[in-house]
Amino acid sequence: MGNxxxxxxxxxxxxxxxxxxxxxxxLTPLIFVALFxxxxxxxxxxxxxxxxxxxxxxxxxxxxxxxxxxxxxDFEYIDNADINQLKGTFEEAGYYxxxxxxxxxxxxxxxxxxxxxxxxxxxLLQYIERMLEQDIENKKLLAYNIxxxxxxxxxxxxxxxxxxxxxxxxxxxxxxxTGISMxxxxxxxxxxxxxxxxxxxxxxxxxxxxxxxxxxxxxxxxVKPVELMMGKIIGIALVGLTQFSIWIILSFGILTVIQSKVxxxxxxxxxxxxxxxxxxxxxxxxxxxxxMQSADLSAQEQEFAKIFNNLMNVNWPFILTSFFFYFIxxxxxxxxxxxxxxxxxxxxxxxxxxxxPIMLPIILALFVAIGTMENxxxxxxxxxxxxxxxxxxxxxxxxxxEVPVWEVVVSIAVLIATFVAFVYLAARIYRIGILMYGxxxxxxxxxxxxxxxx
Amino acid sequence: MSLLQAENVIKQYRxxxxxxxxxxxxxxxxxxxxxGPNGAxxxxxxxxxxxxxxxxxxTVLLDGHKITRNDLANIGYLPEERGLYKKMKVGEQALYxxxxxxxxxxxxxxxxxxxxxxxxxxxxxxxxxxxxxxxMQQKVQFVTTVLHEPRLLIFDEPFSGFDPINAxxxxxxxxKLREKxxxxxxxxxxxxxxxxxxxxxxxxxxxxxxxxxxxxKIREEWAANEYDVVFRGEANILxxxxxxxxxxxxxxxxxxVRLKTPGDIDINNIIRDMTDKGRVLSFNPTLPSMNExxxxxxxxxxxx
Numbered sequence: 001m002g003n004x005x006x007x008x009x010x011x012x013x014x015x016x017x018x019x020x021x022x023x024x025x026x027l028t029p030l031i032f033v034a035l036f037x038x039x040x041x042x043x044x045x046x047x048x049x050x051x052x053x054x055x056x057x058x059x060x061x062x063x064x065x066x067x068x069x070x071x072x073x074d075f076e077y078i079d080n081a082d083i084n085q086l087k088g089t090f091e092e093a094g095y096y097x098x099x100x101x102x103x104x105x106x107x108x109x110x111x112x113x114x115x116x117x118x119x120x121x122x123x124l125l126q127y128i129e130r131m132l133e134q135d136i137e138n139k140k141l142l143a144y145n146i147x148x149x150x151x152x153x154x155x156x157x158x159x160x161x162x163x164x165x166x167x168x169x170x171x172x173x174x175x176x177x178t179g180i181s182m183x184x185x186x187x188x189x190x191x192x193x194x195x196x197x198x199x200x201x202x203x204x205x206x207x208x209x210x211x212x213x214x215x216x217x218x219x220x221x222x223v224k225p226v227e228l229m230m231g232k233i234i235g236i237a238l239v240g241l242t243q244f245s246i247w248i249i250l251s252f253g254i255l256t257v258i259q260s261k262v263x264x265x266x267x268x269x270x271x272x273x274x275x276x277x278x279x280x281x282x283x284x285x286x287x288x289x290x291x292m293q294s295a296d297l298s299a300q301e302q303e304f305a306k307i308f309n310n311l312m313n314v315n316w317p318f319i320l321t322s323f324f325f326y327f328i329x330x331x332x333x334x335x336x337x338x339x340x341x342x343x344x345x346x347x348x349x350x351x352x353x354x355x356x357p358i359m360l361p362i363i364l365a366l367f368v369a370i371g372t373m374e375n376x377x378x379x380x381x382x383x384x385x386x387x388x389x390x391x392x393x394x395x396x397x398x399x400x401x402e403v404p405v406w407e408v409v410v411s412i413a414v415l416i417a418t419f420v421a422f423v424y425l426a427a428r429i430y431r432i433g434i435l436m437y438g439x440x441x442x443x444x445x446x447x448x449x450x451x452x453x454x
Numbered sequence: 455m456s457l458l459q460a461e462n463v464i465k466q467y468r469x470x471x472x473x474x475x476x477x478x479x480x481x482x483x484x485x486x487x488x489x490g491p492n493g494a495x496x497x498x499x500x501x502x503x504x505x506x507x508x509x510x511x512x513t514v515l516l517d518g519h520k521i522t523r524n525d526l527a528n529i530g531y532l533p534e535e536r537g538l539y540k541k542m543k544v545g546e547q548a549l550y551x552x553x554x555x556x557x558x559x560x561x562x563x564x565x566x567x568x569x570x571x572x573x574x575x576x577x578x579x580x581x582x583x584x585x586x587x588x589x590m591q592q593k594v595q596f597v598t599t600v601l602h603e604p605r606l607l608i609f610d611e612p613f614s615g616f617d618p619i620n621a622x623x624x625x626x627x628x629x630k631l632r633e634k635x636x637x638x639x640x641x642x643x644x645x646x647x648x649x650x651x652x653x654x655x656x657x658x659x660x661x662x663x664x665x666x667x668x669x670x671k672i673r674e675e676w677a678a679n680e681y682d683v684v685f686r687g688e689a690n691i692l693x694x695x696x697x698x699x700x701x702x703x704x705x706x707x708x709x710x711v712r713l714k715t716p717g718d719i720d721i722n723n724i725i726r727d728m729t730d731k732g733r734v735l736s737f738n739p740t741l742p743s744m745n746e747x748x749x750x751x752x753x754x755x756x757x758x
């Protein structure tokens with residue numbers, strides 16, 4: 001036991017101290033946060049300055065009073081203004097810009113111009129477009145002289161939003177969101193896929209390096225080959241866990257800092273308000289709809305509250321615990337196979353022929369996982385989440401859609417049993433492979449190594 | 455007293471027999487040479503002693519008991535295929551290997567510093583292995599092999615990759631280790647070092663032990679009644695009924711002759727003969743070199 005911990009320590013520290021590790025560990029969350037943040041910052045950075053916009057029309061007054069003022073924008077309708085004269089003076093007159101509407105606007109979309117010194121923000125343009133479109137549509141409809149048009153329009157207007165509610169065996173209902181489940185399924189499956197390949201290949205390279213360095217015989221004159229192999233596999237697993245922990249902590253840290261410093265107060269206050277409301281709702285035992293009405297929230301806030309509510313409904317402890325187990329045993333299973341390959345080959349190019357059969361189940365699992373997001377209850381998904389080589393990835397995709405506990409337990413038990421069997425087989429290939437030089441290894445040969453005594 | 459004893463060791467690989475009923479006795483505190491052509495089975499035997507592979511049958515005894523993994527702490531093994539982690543620092547690496555042999559960190563530190571200073575590689579302590587020359591790396595490997603003061607030292611081709619100066623430093627260190635009580639087994643192709651260092655040898659050829667015993671005895675046994683005579687003066691020596699002349703050379707007033715006698719005859723007759731020709735400076739029976747014996751034994755075995 002003393003030896004194996006010495007080996008684990010070396011495998012761990014020699015990797016963690018590497019510049020590439022430190023760089024990758026620090027940079028990855030930064031890149032991740034940047035990817036996430038840049039669009040938000042761009043949106044958030046739009047100038048919220050108060051603007052006054054002069055609205056002029058060419059020879060008519062069709063749109064007088066159509067553009068409603070907004071918090072940060074006032075529209076001032078100017079009758080009979082001369083566009084050319086105004087162009088020179090609007091800034092001194094305190095206008096942000098001139099909105100020029102030509103009468104042909106009903107047929108030619110490009111007939112509206114916003115003249116300003118600065119680039120106007122996107123949402124202002126969208127706001128203007130929406131108002132004008134609505135108004136023109138109404139006017140066109142009116143031209144048909146339909147009686148009771150207002151009532152008809154009101155009665156025709158429909159809004160459908162399917163609520164997904166799941167009933168468990170006890171009859172308890174729970175609102176869920178397929179969208180959120182899909183995102184979680186995607187993240188879980190992809191993360192698992194990355195982990196298995198990234199760290200599995202590291203194990204293979206490590207074994208291969210030891211063999212090529214010719215240090216391996218020196219070491220196995222002190223420790224058992226299986227100790228060296230397991231020491232490496234466990235050491236690299238710890239590297240992976242360290243990296244993940246740092247990523248999670250850093251990402252949360254950075255996001256928190258950004259949320260409090262960079263983003264406007266509004267979303268933060270809103271999220272607090274909503275979480276408060278959700279608590280109240282939970283306490284009062286209200287159903288979602290009653291809550292929405294009682295809380296009198298805007299549509300956006302309602303959407304936000306819904307997401308929040310659904311996120312709260314995800315069974316986090318179960319998913320995270322399962323992820324941990326699948327990570328550990330899925331990695332161990334693949335790492336032992338990767339270790340066996342690393343020990344058997346002499347050159348980098350030789351690894352190719354053995355990589356394919358290993359990559360096959362991993363990639364297959366990823367495809368099934370993607371299919372699972374569309375159709376979580378399919379029997380294909382069920383069986384692939386039981387087969388040990390695909391279960392870590394596929395089960396990750398199934399979990400957010402709620403999986404009976406017994407299925408997860410059985411699947412993990414099968415995975416552990418397979419892992420034990422494969423470590424045994426891998427160790428038998430490994431102990432022979434590491435001492436074989438200058439021979440192109442075949443599957444048949446590996447099978448013989450497994451059966452060698454001693 | 456024997457430290458290590460191999461009895462009827464057989465190891466069969468898929469297509470060939472690596473060791474065929476091999477037995478060997480290594481006396482305590484001696485240096486034992488393991489000779490033989492490439493692929494004869496030497497490395498297999500060394501791996502069996504080190505528990506890296508198991509024999510199909512036969513036993514290896516250390517101190518009279520069957521050797522087990524627990525004995526590895528008492529063995530230092532320098533394999534033929536040896537290397538170090540290239541990206542790791544020299545000192546760190548030596549420390550790691552020492553720890554795997556069961557030394558505590560502080561103990562290993564003290565010993566390592568001592569050895570590194572003695573072998574003049576202490577300046578490289580913080581360098582990466584890849585920055586070291588091959589000979590330098592070999593020194594580091596040697597140190598890590600002997601550091602835990604094992605009772606049995608096993609070197610597979612210890613001198614390959616060393617220049618003559620470093621090879622002789624290494625020889626001195628090995629001899630010193632024996633004086634301190636260690637028993638040494640080494641396999642080598644360098645017959646000069648066998649004559650210089652080994653007390654006993656086993657010659658393995660095609661999986662079998664074909665010659666074994668003490669080096670001096672073997673050389674005497676293989677001596678072929680040949681004598682080297684040097685005397686002052688230049689003379690042309692001709693053979694007679696007592697001897698034939700294999701080789702005769704004269705220069706600078708000195709003559710060196712190699713004689714061969716037909717069998718067990720009185721050497722005095724020859725010496726008398728020689729003293730007539732000039733002042734005899736030396737008269738030596740020539741012992742065959744291990745190199746010659748090696749070649750002759752292996753060639754003879756080939757014809758069997």
